[in-house]
Amino acid sequence: MRLGPAYGLMAAGFGLAACGPIPVEQAERQCYAQYAPKAPITGTAGMGITNEGFHSKMELDFNLGVTVQGDPSEAYNACVYRKSGRMPTRPLYSY
Structure with missing residues (x-):
């Protein structure tokens, strides 16, 4: 019995x-x-x-923001659509 092609088709279907x-x-x-x-x-x-000798204080605050150019909400919508085929049910900033 030759099951090799059948297993190949089954693996391709799962992929x-x-x-x-x-x-x-x-x-x-x-x-x-x-x-x-x-x-x-x-x-x-x-x-x-x-x-009352040497005194020093330093504060550091970086806001690197998001790593996407343009509107993050649009990138989120496109990502959800690309992965699910549907538009998101909730906007990005409602979480």
Whole structure:
């Protein structure tokens, strides 16, 4: 019996099924993680010498923003549509 071609067709079918659309809720979660606003990087430092000698203080606050050019909401919508084949049920900034 020659089952090699049958197994090959079955494997190809499973491979194509994995490329199909995913549920819109799952796509929204994946795309939100990718395009959500990122928290700024912050920090504080200090130095000092007693008896009113040398004092120093430094504060650091970086807001690197998102890694997408243009409107993050549009990129989120396109991502959800690309993954699920449907438009998102919730906008990016409603989470």
